[in-house]
Amino acid sequence: MAETMLAADGTPLKRSLARALRRQKLRALGLIAPLLIFVLITFIVPIASMLFRSVENQIVGDTLPMTVEALADWDPNAGTPPSEDVYEAMYFDMFLAAEAKRHTRLGTRLNYEQTGVSSLFRQSGRALDDIGKETQKPLEKLDGAWKDGETWHGIFNATNDADTDLLDQQRKRVAALTGSSASGEVNFAPDAALSNLLPRTTRAYTAWAVYTATQQGRDPATRDPWEAVATALALDLKTADLSGYTGPAADLLTEAQTADLPVPAMAGAFEDMDEDWAGATVWKTIQTHSSTYTSGYFLNAVDAQKTPDGVAWQPEEKQILLTLFGRTIWMSLLITFSCIALGYPIAWLLANLPMRQANLLLILVLLPFWTSLLVRTSAWKVMLQQQGVINDVLVWVGLVGDGDRLIMINNQFGTIVAMTHILLPFMILPMYSVMQTIPPSYLRAAKSLGATNWTAFWRVYFPQSVPGIGAGSILVFILAIGYYITPEIVGGTKGVFISNRIAYHISSSLNWGLAAALGTILLAAVLVLYWAYDKIVGIDNVKLG
Amino acid sequence: MKLTKTLLATTALTLASGTAFADGHMASDMTLVSWGGAYQASQQNAYVAPYIENNPGVSAVWDESSAEAVAKLRAMNEAGSVTWDVVDVVAADAIRLCDEGLALEIDPDEDLAAAPDGTSAADDFGDLLVSDCFIPQIVYSTTFGYRTDLVGDTAPTSVCAVFDTEAYPGKRSLEKRPINNMEWALLCDGVAKDDVYDVLATEEGQQQALDKLATIKDDVIWWSAGADTPQLLADGEVVMGSTYNGRLFAAIEEQKQPIGMLWDAQVFDLDGWIIPTGLSPEREARARDFIKFATDTQRLADQAKYISYGPARASSAPLVGQHAELGIDMAPHMPTDPNNAKNTFLYNYEFWADYRDDIDAKFQAWLAQ
Numbered sequence: 001m002a003e004t005m006l007a008a009d010g011t012p013l014k015r016s017l018a019r020a021l022r023r024q025k026l027r028a029l030g031l032i033a034p035l036l037i038f039v040l041i042t043f044i045v046p047i048a049s050m051l052f053r054s055v056e057n058q059i060v061g062d063t064l065p066m067t068v069e070a071l072a073d074w075d076p077n078a079g080t081p082p083s084e085d086v087y088e089a090m091y092f093d094m095f096l097a098a099e100a101k102r103h104t105r106l107g108t109r110l111n112y113e114q115t116g117v118s119s120l121f122r123q124s125g126r127a128l129d130d131i132g133k134e135t136q137k138p139l140e141k142l143d144g145a146w147k148d149g150e151t152w153h154g155i156f157n158a159t160n161d162a163d164t165d166l167l168d169q170q171r172k173r174v175a176a177l178t179g180s181s182a183s184g185e186v187n188f189a190p191d192a193a194l195s196n197l198l199p200r201t202t203r204a205y206t207a208w209a210v211y212t213a214t215q216q217g218r219d220p221a222t223r224d225p226w227e228a229v230a231t232a233l234a235l236d237l238k239t240a241d242l243s244g245y246t247g248p249a250a251d252l253l254t255e256a257q258t259a260d261l262p263v264p265a266m267a268g269a270f271e272d273m274d275e276d277w278a279g280a281t282v283w284k285t286i287q288t289h290s291s292t293y294t295s296g297y298f299l300n301a302v303d304a305q306k307t308p309d310g311v312a313w314q315p316e317e318k319q320i321l322l323t324l325f326g327r328t329i330w331m332s333l334l335i336t337f338s339c340i341a342l343g344y345p346i347a348w349l350l351a352n353l354p355m356r357q358a359n360l361l362l363i364l365v366l367l368p369f370w371t372s373l374l375v376r377t378s379a380w381k382v383m384l385q386q387q388g389v390i391n392d393v394l395v396w397v398g399l400v401g402d403g404d405r406l407i408m409i410n411n412q413f414g415t416i417v418a419m420t421h422i423l424l425p426f427m428i429l430p431m432y433s434v435m436q437t438i439p440p441s442y443l444r445a446a447k448s449l450g451a452t453n454w455t456a457f458w459r460v461y462f463p464q465s466v467p468g469i470g471a472g473s474i475l476v477f478i479l480a481i482g483y484y485i486t487p488e489i490v491g492g493t494k495g496v497f498i499s500n501r502i503a504y505h506i507s508s509s510l511n512w513g514l515a516a517a518l519g520t521i522l523l524a525a526v527l528v529l530y531w532a533y534d535k536i537v538g539i540d541n542v543k544l545g
Numbered sequence: 546m547k548l549t550k551t552l553l554a555t556t557a558l559t560l561a562s563g564t565a566f567a568d569g570h571m572a573s574d575m576t577l578v579s580w581g582g583a584y585q586a587s588q589q590n591a592y593v594a595p596y597i598e599n600n601p602g603v604s605a606v607w608d609e610s611s612a613e614a615v616a617k618l619r620a621m622n623e624a625g626s627v628t629w630d631v632v633d634v635v636a637a638d639a640i641r642l643c644d645e646g647l648a649l650e651i652d653p654d655e656d657l658a659a660a661p662d663g664t665s666a667a668d669d670f671g672d673l674l675v676s677d678c679f680i681p682q683i684v685y686s687t688t689f690g691y692r693t694d695l696v697g698d699t700a701p702t703s704v705c706a707v708f709d710t711e712a713y714p715g716k717r718s719l720e721k722r723p724i725n726n727m728e729w730a731l732l733c734d735g736v737a738k739d740d741v742y743d744v745l746a747t748e749e750g751q752q753q754a755l756d757k758l759a760t761i762k763d764d765v766i767w768w769s770a771g772a773d774t775p776q777l778l779a780d781g782e783v784v785m786g787s788t789y790n791g792r793l794f795a796a797i798e799e800q801k802q803p804i805g806m807l808w809d810a811q812v813f814d815l816d817g818w819i820i821p822t823g824l825s826p827e828r829e830a831r832a833r834d835f836i837k838f839a840t841d842t843q844r845l846a847d848q849a850k851y852i853s854y855g856p857a858r859a860s861s862a863p864l865v866g867q868h869a870e871l872g873i874d875m876a877p878h879m880p881t882d883p884n885n886a887k888n889t890f891l892y893n894y895e896f897w898a899d900y901r902d903d904i905d906a907k908f909q910a911w912l913a914q
Binding site: 101102104105107108111112115116117118122314317318319320323324385386387388488489492493496501504506507508509511 | 612613615616619641643644645646716721752766767769770780781782895898899900901902903905906907909910911912913
């Protein structure tokens with residue numbers, strides 16, 4: 001019996017209404033879309049990608065893929081260095097990485113975990129060529145044809161079946177290593193038969209060809225492969241059975257095999273480069289930190305570290321970050337409370353003075369806002385230092401002797417004073433705008449009903465101003481825990497914050513993983529405190545005006 | 546008509562303006578990165594102004610970001626848009642940038658000008674070519690200055706005066722990082738100069754250095770900006786403090802403060818150029834052209850007219866003249882002057898590249914105790 005209501009154009013009213021609402025929503029979304037996209041691209045994405053670095057650890061596997069694989073079976077606690085296979089994998093990995101100038105980057109990364117790896121990698125990268133030359137030279141002496149890039153290309157380029165898997169694999173390896181695309185024409189495909197017969201050489205030659213073609217833009221057919229390929233050939237020829245081989249340059253290969261070329265003993269060769277390679281420590285470091293994603297940075301951020309035997313604390317003399325986290329939060333709370341204490345009376349005055357005076361006062365509050373942060377901080381130095389204004393006045397008045405002037409800067413006191421001053425406007429302004437909305441008649445009504453001044457303030461006025469305090473506190477606290485310029489300048493040794501360490505790791509040590517982990521923890525701490533605040537005070541009780 | 550004429554004239558001028566445009570393969574503007582202040586001004590006067598005079602049509606913009614150059618270059622490189630052409634960094638940063646693949650490798654004999662007497666650039670710079678990517682510009686030193694009126698009758702002559710709070714009471718300022726301080730501490734704790742880094746490579750040695758620093762911990766104001774020590778000295782906050790020698794020169798000679806130089810155990814360090822990787826061929830060519838000009842013998846000697854840092858080329862030293870404004874001889878104010886360089890230290894780049902993070906963590910933890 002209930003007829004569907006119809007709109008003027010005959011469609012059901014319900015549908016018509018829904019359509020109109022949807023259109024309205026879309027229009028609203030369209031209006032905020034530019035801002036949304038802007039915030040997404042310039043704020044959310046960079047922050048997310050920065051935070052992602054705290055767990056990312058691809059660099060080890062990308063730079064030393066074969067070594068990581070070979071090391072997987074090694075027992076780090078056996079007390080012996082790994083087998084010859086690992087050294088061999090390391091040689092070929094490191095050779096390509098050194099050609100691409102990526103080995104030093106890995107050295108820097110691993111140096112965060114093990115002091116000395118940085119120069120070990122840098123020097124070994126330079127010395128690697130010598131190992132290869134030991135085999136390349138006799139090979140070229142044996143037959144001049146080996147000096148010719150076309151000889152190599154003729155042997156390894158596919159005549160019948162191509163080993164496309166190997167080619168793809170080496171493309172991926174080069175792409176991961178260099179961080180750039182390794183697609184494009186290579187003018188080479190590894191021969192499947194040779195790939196079985198001389199696996200190391202084919203792989204080394206393919207890696208070289210891909211690198212040469214895609215990264216240097218040169219034709220591998222006409223160029224001489226690097227020393228590592230000759231080394232690989234010498235290694236392969238020790239065991240290869242060439243009897244059935246009839247492909248190109250079979251006589252050359254047989255000649256090389258019968259010549260019994262010298263093969264470097266890799267473990268010994270690495271030890272000659274640096275004795276650290278002969279110990280287990282470096283290998284332990286590589287093995288421990290070889291996973292693609294790591295908890296290592298987060299552990300470092302809380303004064304712990306990853307070891308082959310699991311998680312352990314950092315040595316005591318290096319523990320500092322937890323102390324700094326605690327200090328940052330404690331001092332930020334202190335700064336927030338001193339801002340409340342100083343800001344509340346001013347905000348009350350602002351809200352209750354006649355317009356003219358209130359405006360003047362407001363300008364005085366805002367004035368520091370318009371001054372450079374550095375100038376304000378430096379001004380505090382002039383005020384607070386031992387030969388500064390305040391001490392001079394105190395000495396002049398006779399309150400303190402010239403010999404024992406007060407130490408008010410380069411410590412926690414200096415940081416708290418300077419930061420309270422700098423953050424005060426962020427407390428006063430929200431308080432002021434909330435207090436402005438409290439009708440003065442409420443106070444008068446309370447008093448006329450018999451309340452004392454204190455009761456009227458505490459029971460009537462104060463509860464209504466709490467949302468302003470809440471808003472100001474959140475602003476000041478969150479700004480305070482992220483501050484680093486002011487603590488750096490006036491904080492001395494005991495007044496610096498965790499953000500000073502973050503700045504150090506971002507700009508000096510380049511340990512962005514650790515910086516990201518510290519930042520993530522700081523962000524999480526803020527969110528937890530925000531949640532606690534919501535539980536205790538209620539976030540609805542926050543007003544900016 | 547008039548416009549066409551002007552255009553033609555400009556084109557003719559540009560074409561005539563030397564090699565830079567003859568081949569037409571160089572970008573016409575550069576962004577140079579430096580430290581700002583008097584140092585950057587000296588570079589502007591000694592290198593950039595004459596370069597632009599020789600190459601009209603080229604413009605140069607400064608970016609005062611050298612202090613954060615390593616981090617910013619890495620970020621730019623990851624974002625795939627490097628906006629800097631030539632970057633002034635200290636040698637330790639250059640090594641880091643080279644390791645990270647963020648700086649171009651340089652072949653000194655090919656890319657840099659030979660000395661006027663024909664000595665190759667590699668020989669002229671000598672040991673100062675501490676990294677494959679680094680083109681040295683100046684030698685500066687971190688050394689101590691003291692208040693002549695606050696040190697009593699006997700002015701300090703040894704770096705160990707810093708650790709002698711009885712003879713020289715009062716505060717000292719030291720840089721808020723382990724580098725240099727650890728070396729000085731060991732030197733004054735009886736370690737021979739040649740053994741300092743061997744000792745510092747051991748945990749006991751690091752502890753020894755920190756223990757020595759602990760004897761003056763309460764008397765130290767730690768600085769993080771080069772301008773801090775001159776200000777602290779000028780205000781009488783400290784009786785002595787470490788900073789870069791050029792800052793002390795400015796305080797003494799330009800601002801006439803009662804400050805003396807304690808050259809003993811000064812630590813030599815280098816500052817120079819790098820060219821970032823990832824530039825377009827035109828910009829890279831321009832950067833190389835500029836570097837070749839800006840690091841030739843005369844240009845390096847010219848810079849010493851404006852600031853008291855020693856030129857990095859051996860062949861520039863005899864050409865160092867007088868200060869452009871003060872008119873005083875600059876040679877005696879150079880850290881490399883024989884009178885000042887009786888007892889010196891060269892920043893050990895290899896050592897600190899390895900140990901910086903480890904010792905810094907210990908140092909900061911020690912500071913926070």
